[in-house]
Amino acid sequence: MDRFSLSxxxxxxxxxxFLITSGDNVKLYDGHQKTKFEIxxxxxxxxxxxxxxxxxESAHLSLPLPLVVFLxxxxxxxxxxxxxxxxxxxxxxxxxxxxxxxxKLSFKQGGEKQFKAKLHDALEQKQWEIVVRQxxxxxxxxxxxxxxxxxxxxxxxxxxxxxxxxxxxxxxQDLEKLMEMAKPMVSxxxxxxxxxxxxxxxxxxxETVQFKSYLLSLGISDPVTRDTHGTGQSxxxxxxxxxxxILDQPLQESGGMMTLTDVxxxxxxxxxxxxxxxxxxxxxxxxxxxxxxxxxLYTFDTGxxxxxxxxxxxxxxxLKTKEALEQSGSLTVEELSKASGISVILAKERLxxxxxxxxxxxxxxxxxxxxxxxxxxxx
Amino acid sequence: xxxxxxxxxxxxxxxxLQPHEQTRVKQLEAWRSMILDYCQSHQITQxxxxxxxxxxxxxxxxxxxxxxxxxxxxxxxxxRSHGHLEWDGPAKSRRKAHxxxxxxxxxxxxxxxxxxxxxxxxxxxxxxxITQGDDAQDQAFQGLDQDLLIKALKCLxxxxxxxxxxxxxxxxxx
Numbered sequence: 001m002d003r004f005s006l007s008x009x010x011x012x013x014x015x016x017x018f019l020i021t022s023g024d025n026v027k028l029y030d031g032h033q034k035t036k037f038e039i040x041x042x043x044x045x046x047x048x049x050x051x052x053x054x055x056x057e058s059a060h061l062s063l064p065l066p067l068v069v070f071l072x073x074x075x076x077x078x079x080x081x082x083x084x085x086x087x088x089x090x091x092x093x094x095x096x097x098x099x100x101x102x103x104k105l106s107f108k109q110g111g112e113k114q115f116k117a118k119l120h121d122a123l124e125q126k127q128w129e130i131v132v133r134q135x136x137x138x139x140x141x142x143x144x145x146x147x148x149x150x151x152x153x154x155x156x157x158x159x160x161x162x163x164x165x166x167x168x169x170x171x172x173q174d175l176e177k178l179m180e181m182a183k184p185m186v187s188x189x190x191x192x193x194x195x196x197x198x199x200x201x202x203x204x205x206x207e208t209v210q211f212k213s214y215l216l217s218l219g220i221s222d223p224v225t226r227d228t229h230g231t232g233q234s235x236x237x238x239x240x241x242x243x244x245x246i247l248d249q250p251l252q253e254s255g256g257m258m259t260l261t262d263v264x265x266x267x268x269x270x271x272x273x274x275x276x277x278x279x280x281x282x283x284x285x286x287x288x289x290x291x292x293x294x295x296x297l298y299t300f301d302t303g304x305x306x307x308x309x310x311x312x313x314x315x316x317x318x319l320k321t322k323e324a325l326e327q328s329g330s331l332t333v334e335e336l337s338k339a340s341g342i343s344v345i346l347a348k349e350r351l352x353x354x355x356x357x358x359x360x361x362x363x364x365x366x367x368x369x370x371x372x373x374x375x376x377x378x379x
Numbered sequence: 380x381x382x383x384x385x386x387x388x389x390x391x392x393x394x395x396l397q398p399h400e401q402t403r404v405k406q407l408e409a410w411r412s413m414i415l416d417y418c419q420s421h422q423i424t425q426x427x428x429x430x431x432x433x434x435x436x437x438x439x440x441x442x443x444x445x446x447x448x449x450x451x452x453x454x455x456x457x458x459r460s461h462g463h464l465e466w467d468g469p470a471k472s473r474r475k476a477h478x479x480x481x482x483x484x485x486x487x488x489x490x491x492x493x494x495x496x497x498x499x500x501x502x503x504x505x506x507x508x509i510t511q512g513d514d515a516q517d518q519a520f521q522g523l524d525q526d527l528l529i530k531a532l533k534c535l536x537x538x539x540x541x542x543x544x545x546x547x548x549x550x551x552x553x
Contacts, residue, residue: 355398355399356399358399358402361392361402363391363394365444370392372390372391375390376387376402376405376406377401
């Protein structure tokens with residue numbers, strides 16, 4: 001703790017020093033022991049750590065960053081807060097006081113991970129050295145001008161901000177490279193997908209389907225967004241087309257029917273980044289007949305909503321269910337779902353529809369609800 | 380003696396009241412005729428609801444199905460609405476009932492036809508004669524339950540085909 005210096009004007013930053021981040025409700029520990037410095041704000045600048053209790057205006061403790069040799073983390077628990085441990089260089093001068101060579105910053109309110117990361121960066125960047133170097137250069141370059149003159153200050157400020165920009169862009173360099181590579185890929189995908197749409201390319205049907213499935217898995221198909229089509233009916237119509245395009249194959253495989261919740265998941269997964277809200281999805285489904293697509297929104301009496309291929313109409317399904325019942329004598333909801341490879345919800349709806357049309361009758365017992373072919377009406 | 384029931388009795392859904400309108404109509408129809416046949420062959424004219432609910436009629440042990448008490452009441456109410464059943468005691472209690480596998484009106488017609496055939500119109504006849512008399516030996520209503528007989532004659536009264544004496548011992552046919 002003795003490496004902290006108490007100052008009355010610790011809040012003022014030196015030239016070239018800038019504030020990086022702050023933390024609230026931080027308590028200082030001298031080694032493992034608590035100190036009276038609790039509930040304070042901890043500020044990290046490029047040069048030092050400043051601890052300040054806002055209740056006591058004058059109390060500013062600052063620790064120069066160069067003294068921090070090593071950083072450690074202590075994870076929090078139920079009763080204790082997470083802490084950052086700062087291992088410090090041995091104090092020069094008086095070596096008599098038996099204080100520990102480390103201090104702990106206890107983050108009562110959390111946020112220590114971010115603080116630690118920034119502290120780590122600050123220690124790496126060693127801003128305090130740069131400024132020193134600049135100060136050394138400054139005067140030699142401006143010999144004819146006064147070192148403390150306004151011009152000199154202005155120049156040093158300009159140089160510092162330029163340096164800051166370089167640092168920042170250095171940090172983001174990797175990301176930009178990635179974005180650069182992605183750009184041609186995205187534009188290529190866009191051009192191919194528009195070619196497919198306009199059918200101007202020399203792409204065969206199989207390839208088209210394959211390519212579309214690749215795009216789907218990458219999540220960079222050209223999604224219909226409010227930017228491209230605005231709101232209103234044309235938006236929903238275009239969305240309806242997109243939904244049909246996404247679901248056609250899966251629907252064929254799963255018996256022509258899919259609950260709206262499944263539709264929502266699949267469509268958003270396919271779109272990747274430009275997610276669809278439930279209302280937009282619902283409105284798009286309602287616009288399906290308008291868009292002239294062989295897909296319909298159908299709501300059962302129980303309230304379950306599904307998207308259904310028109311080829312798999314209710315009558316066809318009821319007939320199928322009837323056949324299944326006759327084949328096995330009787331079926332429960334679970335048995336039908338297993339036999340037909342459909343979800344339990346859809347199996348239940350099918351059996352209820354069959355019952356409603358008089359093709360099935362029910363046997364309700366404590367053990368199970370079973371459905372039989374409706375012999376009452378056939379015998 | 381194993382009870383012979385129609386196919387519905389071995390069909391599990393028969394013991395669940397069907398929600399589908401059309402199906403239910405058929406189901407209740409089947410229950411009606413099954414119950415009436417059973418009562419006729421066992422010479423049951425009245426019963427206790429709980430007791431009969433446990434009989435083989437309403438409880439098929441082989442397929443382990445039985446009609447629930449609520450559903451049983453629905454079936455019995457249906458019988459009543461078709462004139463085959465009458466509650467005994469306060470209507471709300473529904474613990475005992477008379478069963479008419481032939482409706483009182485039907486009995487009335489039979490008796491009146493017999494009376495006509497035997498030239499008994501415009502004459503007086505005792506109730507005893509109708510059920511126990513020599514002339515009624517091979518008639519279906521021979522030995523008919525007294526209460527039911529009176530009901531049957533009352534139906535004829537409504538049709539102005541007969542008049543029951545106040546002492547309920549005799550009747551005049553018109």
